[in-house]
Amino acid sequence: MKISMSYWGLDGGLEAKKPITEAMQEVKDLGFDAIELAISSTGVLTPETTQQECKQFVAWAGKIGIEISSVASGESWTYSPTARKPDVRQKIVEFTKKSLQITNWLGMDAYLYVPGAVDVFFMPDGEVVPYDVCYARAKESLKELVPVAETLGVSICIENVWNKFLLSPLEMKEFIDSFESKYVGSYFDVGNVLLTGYPDHWIEILGPRIRRVHIKDYKVSVGSAAGFCDLLEGDVNFEAVKKALANIHYDGYVTAEILPFVPGGPQKTANAMKTIFK
Numbered sequence: 291m292k293i294s295m296s297y298w299g300l301d302g303g304l305e306a307k308k309p310i311t312e313a314m315q316e317v318k319d320l321g322f323d324a325i326e327l328a329i330s331s332t333g334v335l336t337p338e339t340t341q342q343e344c345k346q347f348v349a350w351a352g353k354i355g356i357e358i359s360s361v362a363s364g365e366s367w368t369y370s371p372t373a374r375k376p377d378v379r380q381k382i383v384e385f386t387k388k389s390l391q392i393t394n395w396l397g398m399d400a401y402l403y404v405p406g407a408v409d410v411f412f413m414p415d416g417e418v419v420p421y422d423v424c425y426a427r428a429k430e431s432l433k434e435l436v437p438v439a440e441t442l443g444v445s446i447c448i449e450n451v452w453n454k455f456l457l458s459p460l461e462m463k464e465f466i467d468s469f470e471s472k473y474v475g476s477y478f479d480v481g482n483v484l485l486t487g488y489p490d491h492w493i494e495i496l497g498p499r500i501r502r503v504h505i506k507d508y509k510v511s512v513g514s515a516a517g518f519c520d521l522l523e524g525d526v527n528f529e530a531v532k533k534a535l536a537n538i539h540y541d542g543y544v545t546a547e548i549l550p551f552v553p554g555g556p557q558k559t560a561n562a563m564k565t566i567f568k
Contacts, residue, residue: 291535293563294324294359294545296504301551306333311350320560324359325351326545327396329389331365337388344395359543360447360477360502361393362402367413371431372406372424372455374417383431386446387438394442400502401439402477403446405432405465407453411515424455425465432469439473447477447501450492452515457486459495466499475499479547480531481506481518489526493534500540504547505563520548520555521562528566 295317302308310327317325327347329335351358369382386403393401406428409418419427432446439446448456448466456462466474476499480489485508493500507524509517517524535544544567546559 291541291567292323292357292359292543293567294326294357294543295320295322295556295559295563296326296362296545296547296549297328298362298364299546299548299551299556299559303328304550306330306335308334310334310347314347314351314356315354316556318354318356320556321564322356322560324357324543324545326360326362326402326543326547327358328362328364329392330363331385335392337385337392339392341395344392348397358396358398359545360400360402361389361396361398363389364404365389366404366406367410370406370410370417370419371404372408372419372427374419379427379431383434386435390435390438390442390444390446393444399443400445400447400475400477402449402502403435404451404453405448406455407451408455409453411452421455428455429465429468432474436469436471436474440471443473445473445475445501447475449477449504450479450482452482459487459492462492463496463499466496475501477502477504479504479506480526480528481508481524484508484510484524484526485513485517488530490530490534493531493538493540497538500538502542503535503540503544505544505566506547518549520558521546522565532567 297303410416478500507521507526509524
């Protein structure tokens with residue numbers, strides 16, 4: 291497996307302000323094999339980024355010896371594929387179509403996708419969508435995206451997130467399989483499941499559907515979003531995670547997603563990733 295770091299974990303990353311080339315160099319200097327880039331409606335990488343600009347990013351990565359592991363987006367939190375308003379749902383579908391093209395231009399075959407939400411834990415006044423309605427709208431949006439993903443050769447990697455949706459590995463497996471496409475898979479986050487389950491169980495059940503893996507840590511005793519912590523300081527059993535990944539023959543990227551940035555955080559994350567996986 292190759293260790294990677296999320297662009298969001300760097301200073302200015304969440305704000306989409308850090309230049310891509312600088313981010314690549316920083317991640318390279320930290321000793322990572324790859325970087326996960328992030329696309330948003332505004333900032334340094336957007337759906338309006340040109341093919342030529344993407345070629346320049348790829349060329350720079352090759353020059354300094356860093357790989358691009360995947361492309362992520364958090365845009366679905368703001369414009370949900372399961373929102374009540376059809377125009378909001380269509381907005382994120384169109385954003386995602388363009389983002390899949392950007393991912394292809396960057397030479398990548400994996401795009402992190404949040405499929406919608408029953409509610410958004412960091413938006414207390416936000417919309418609450420009935421679970422069955424959320425499921426139906428999520429499928430409807432994805433059905434429009436799958437042909438684009440298949441044409442471009444980019445997998446839509448559904449991440450398990452704190453959205454009160456797709457709450458078990460069996461449900462996630464069934465949801466993915468319902469599209470009958472090898473271009474719909476899982477972006478599995480080991481820390482996100484810890485409050486209600488075991489990462490190794492999810493890995494064994496999802497198996498080859500897992501296309502990418504996010505690495506986080508979490509303190510179960512906290513029981514809220516405040517429980518997310520630096521790697522090796524929480525309750526994730528990384529030995530069990532590694533064993534499960536080996537059992538399903540996963541040898542792809544494992545990407546640290548430690549947010550938000552704090553001074554010294556990226557170096558601490560790099561040290562922990564090397565301890566866990568090297």
